[in-house]
Amino acid sequence: MISSDRTVCDLLLTGGSVITVDDRRAVYEPGAVAVSGERIVAVGTPDELDGYRAERVIDCTGKAVLPGFVDSHTHLFQSLGRGLGEGMSLYPWLSDFMWPYARQISREQAWAGIRLTALEAARAGTTAVVDDHYAPVDLETTVGVARTIEEVGLRGVVARGIYGAPAEVTRHYDIPDYLFELSPEEELEITGAAIEATAGRQVGVWPAPDGNFIERQLIIDSVALAHELDVRWHFHCSAPQTDPAAYVSCYGERPVVWMQRAGILDERAALSHGVWLDDEEVSYIGEAGAGVAHCPTSNCYMADGAIRMADLRSAGAVVSLGTDGSACDHRQDMFEQMKQAIFVQRLTTLEPTSLRSEEVLELATREGARYLGIDAGVLAPGKLADIAVVDLDRVHLQPLNRTISTLVYAARGSDVVMTIVGGEIIYENGSSTKVDEAEVIAEARARSAELIDKAGLHGLLVPWRPPAQN
Ligand SMILES: [Zn+2]
Missing domain, CATH: 3.20.20.140 (Metal-dependent hydrolases)
Known part of the structure; x- marks a missing residue:
C-alpha cells in the first residue's frame, strides 16, 4: 500500500483503527494514513508507512480514522x-x-x-x-x-x-x-x-x-x-x-x-x-x-x-x-x-x-x-483527504469488540475529535480552526429572534400543556 519510499508528507495519522471503506473494505487496526497537500498518499499499517516523514504526526491511538x-x-x-x-x-x-x-x-x-x-x-x-x-x-x-x-x-x-x-x-x-x-x-x-x-x-x-x-x-x-x-x-x-x-x-x-x-x-x-x-x-x-x-x-x-x-x-x-x-x-x-x-x-x-x-x-x-461526484469517500492513495477521527476511548463506546458496529450504533457526532477536508484540519480539540464558534452562535441566536418576529412564527413556540387542556 506504500506508494513511495522515504517520502515527506504533510500529515501522518497513525496508531488508530483505520476504516478505509475502499474497494477491498480494508480495516487496519492499528493503521496509518499519510496526507500530502489535499490528497491521501498512503494507507496501511504503521509499519508499512514507517518510511513517511511528516510535517505533523497525529497519534490516533484509541481513535477511529474513517472517510469524512x-x-x-x-x-x-x-x-x-x-x-x-x-x-x-x-x-x-x-x-x-x-x-x-x-x-x-x-x-x-x-x-x-x-x-x-x-x-x-x-x-x-x-x-x-x-x-x-x-x-x-x-x-x-x-x-x-x-x-x-x-x-x-x-x-x-x-x-x-x-x-x-x-x-x-x-x-x-x-x-x-x-x-x-x-x-x-x-x-x-x-x-x-x-x-x-x-x-x-x-x-x-x-x-x-x-x-x-x-x-x-x-x-x-x-x-x-x-x-x-x-x-x-x-x-x-x-x-x-x-x-x-x-x-x-x-x-x-x-x-x-x-x-x-x-x-x-x-x-x-x-x-x-x-x-x-x-x-x-x-x-x-x-x-x-x-x-x-x-x-x-x-x-x-x-x-x-x-x-x-x-x-x-x-x-x-x-x-x-x-x-x-x-x-x-x-x-x-x-x-x-x-x-x-x-x-x-x-x-x-x-x-x-x-x-x-x-x-x-x-x-x-x-x-x-x-x-x-467527488473523488473522496474512501481512504485510499490518490483520493481527497477528507477524513473524520473519532475518539473511541469513551464510556459508551467501550469495550470495543467490533469497531464498525460500535461506530454506527453507539457513537454520535460529538465523539468526533478531528475533521480534515482536503488535507486541512478544520476542527480539532473541541473547536473550529476556521471560525470563531462563540461569534457564530451569538449571531445565529440574534438572527433567529429577528426572523421569528419578522415571519410571525411566535405561534409555533407552543408551551407544554397538560393533556386535559388540549
Ligand atoms: Zn429537503
Whole structure:
C-alpha cells in the first residue's frame, strides 16, 4: 500500500483503527494514513508507512480514522427555526412554518444560519454537503452561501432552489404565489451565473428545480442548464405519499415515469427522498444510475414513509444519506442517519438482517461521494483527504469488540475529535480552526429572534400543556 519510499508528507495519522471503506473494505487496526497537500498518499499499517516523514504526526491511538461523511441533502439555512414546527404533516409544516420562514429570511439571516449548521456538521465529522438552498436565491446570496460553507471549511454544492411560475400541480397544493417571485428565465439566468461564479471552487452550485410542484418545462430547462455547465441537478422527489398522487391527478403519470419519458433521468439526477416509488420508477432510477439521498430521520419525523432501500440499490441507484436540515431533523449528525436508516428498514421489512452497519457506513461515505461526484469517500492513495477521527476511548463506546458496529450504533457526532477536508484540519480539540464558534452562535441566536418576529412564527413556540387542556 506504500506508494513511495522515504517520502515527506504533510500529515501522518497513525496508531488508530483505520476504516478505509475502499474497494477491498480494508480495516487496519492499528493503521496509518499519510496526507500530502489535499490528497491521501498512503494507507496501511504503521509499519508499512514507517518510511513517511511528516510535517505533523497525529497519534490516533484509541481513535477511529474513517472517510469524512457526505451529507447529501440538507437545508443549512433552516437552522434559525430549530425546534419549531413539531407534530405537523408536510403541507401545514410548509405553509405555516417553512414558507413564511423562507419568504421573510434575509440574506444576512440565511448566512448566519448556514454558518451555524455548517459548523455543526464539521464538528460531527461531515466533510461535504449538498445544501438545498431556496431562500433567498438572488445571485449574491447564492454565491455567498457557497462562500459561507467554504469559510467553515467544508466542500460540496449549493443546490439553488428554482420555482419559476406556478404550474397546474402548484394549484393542487394551494401553494402561495409569493414563492414564485422570479420568472423561469430569471431563475435560469441567476442559477447559470452562480454556477459560473463558483466553478472550480470547493463549494459549487447546482440547479435544484425544487420538487413535485413546479412547472415541468422549467425542470427540463434546469436539467439542460446542468448539462450545459457540466454539473448535476437536485430534486425533492416523492417524500410524502401525496406527491405522486398529486402528479397522477394533474398529469396522469407518476413523477419519475414522467422524468424518464422526458429524457432527463441520468447519472446527473441527484434526487432526494424518493420514498414513494413504484416498481417502474425504481427500475428507471436504477437503470439511469441516478442518485437518491435518503433522509431517514426526516422521513420518520415527518411520517413520510420508508424508502425501498434494497430495491433501489439492487436496481443500480446510488443511495446516500442526508440530514434534511435542522428544521425537520434538528441535527447535522450523520451517525444519527446511519443508525436511523437501519431502523427504518428493519421496522418496515420486519427483517433484522436488512441493512448491516457496514452497509450504512458505505452509504454515508463512499456512496455519498459518488452521489456528489467527488473523488473522496474512501481512504485510499490518490483520493481527497477528507477524513473524520473519532475518539473511541469513551464510556459508551467501550469495550470495543467490533469497531464498525460500535461506530454506527453507539457513537454520535460529538465523539468526533478531528475533521480534515482536503488535507486541512478544520476542527480539532473541541473547536473550529476556521471560525470563531462563540461569534457564530451569538449571531445565529440574534438572527433567529429577528426572523421569528419578522415571519410571525411566535405561534409555533407552543408551551407544554397538560393533556386535559388540549
Ligand atoms: Zn429537503
